[in-house]
Amino acid sequence: MEDYKSSKYERKEHGAFIVDGVQVGTTLQCPHCGGHFLSVVGSGARRGFCMNCMAVTCGHPDCDRCIPIEKKMDMIEKRFRLGDV
Ligand SMILES: [Zn+2]
Ligand SMILES: [Zn+2]
16 A cells, blocks of 8 residues: 555645645635635635735634734733733
8 A cells, every 4th residue: 555645635735725636725824813724716705814914814803903923922922021020
């Protein structure tokens, strides 16, 4: 048994979603929650777009506002630092 064939498409296809050798969409990363989601070409799925990050968001209501994941980390960090001062 050779699992080469099945692993062929499992290789990290960053940015491409391929079905039967045809690219049907792209995988994108939400700049706000860091979650990956599938954007299917011509699906008409409503996604958010953040002009600040210049990136498509996952469409989750929590991701409508621009809170980049780096900023979230920063806020958590600051909260810790408050106890420091
Ligand atoms: Zn998101
Ligand atoms: Zn943003």
